[in-house]
Amino acid sequence: MNAETISSVPVALTIAGSDSGGGAGIQADLRTFAFHCVHGTSAITCVTAQNTLGVARVDAMPVEAVVAQIQAVVEDIGVQAAKTGMLLNQEIISAVAQQVEALQIDNLVVDPVMVSRTGAQLIDDNAVKTLRENLIPKAAIVTPNRYEAQILSGLQINSLDDMGKAAQTIHENLGAKAVLVKGGGMQGNLRGVDVWFDGEKLEILTTRLVESKNTHGTGCTLSAAIAANLAMGNDLWPAVQQAKEYVTTALSYALDIGKGQGPVGHFFSLLQN
Template sequence: MKTAVALTIAGSDSGGGAGIQADLKTFAFNYVHGASVVTCLTAQNTKEVTEVMAVSPNMVKAQFEAVINDIKVDALKTGMLFNQEIISTVADCIKSWGGDNIVIDPVMVSRTGAQLIDDSAVEVMKRELFPQALVLTPNIYEAQLLSCMSIHCLEDMKQAAAKIYDLGAKTVLIKGGAAEGKNKGIDVFFDGQGYTIVGIKAIDTVNNHGTGCSLGAGITAHLALGKSLPRAIASAKEYVTTALEYSLEIGSGCGPIGHFFPLIESQYNG
């Protein structure tokens, strides 16, 4: 039986809730083998990030080539790329790979609204990475930055998605996890022709660390399994929503979603 393989190119979260760690858990619990390229190391927990260190661009490239030269990758995603040198290196690597199932999570702004990379790095990402994306998955704050508009409602999300689409990605999915009120948890997908509202139910929990990473990883996993993009998005949304229902109360801050909820369910039901 063929094993589907997904590759994540992202930063390491020492607290285990987001980044590479979240991506690999999401891949595994969606029946896909995960490979990884680490772009930066973070010292973080449920409360804060205390230190960040970039991996050299040469080492990023070496990791990518080591995987691609031996293992058939069916889909890949990017996460935190940290600086413009790493962004350019990753863009070149993905171009050399030549695959179509490319999920770009433009990690620029956190769920709290703090910009994570400088403006010059944003421009490099827009120019070199976005045109390669099958789907671009910004959160609300990243969508505001990329569309140069404020987002307050569903109609704003649609307008922003259309503007971001014009930056070159084949499709755009604006993640609504950081939205307020009735639009919380509702995502907007735009393919250049029409809009699809993607929503199941909003889960009221403070333990939502890694939600955005995991949604992108879920999409990547289901693309690797051969699903169409709309089906991959729907499957990923269902997985993340359930993982939020089983979110973990660990640490004294914002805990992670429960990536391994199938095991939790088995324990409870057994």
């Protein structure tokens, strides 16, 4: 393979935390990029000690180190799309937003990691405020779960109609080009149903329901798959549709490892019997 061929490979950047258990964070993102034949690059925001049972420790990277990683990648290699995951604190969020603007990073997918699927808040209120005001307005798409969408919209979400109203409110108030409210934390027949709004059309995104306890990293994987599809040149709505299908299939091949919640099977084509 010659240099010209190598340089034509789409490149995506993940700005997120490291998951020592390999189920989420940059590990999930890089596997997702690789599956889509997109070269994955990374800027690590924090290092976690975690496994399938939970998170034991989180250490933030120095802001200067996060900035240096982003600049090193973009200024030399260039990226066609980027995604953010766990940014951890106000200082890192602010610095990432500044770099997105300064380096003119397009096709930004913001996974606003601030509340777990069970409703536990993961970052403080100042960080949430900075995420809302500085980073989300720069996003091509923001992908909140139920509880994150409640915070971003100020609305309670208990129904499909609520999800739609939240998506519209977030779009109107925060400036992202599109919003995907994820239904993984919903109950009953709404579990796994997502709602899309881009200022013009409201779409309900459904796929087959996969029953599995091994769902670790689904949010990271979805946002990474959207970024990968954008890096490949796909339009935003088709990128979301294809990413949703990828995550659903990966869930069908989830890995039953560890004593708790295992990850999805990112390389499911290698796991098929």
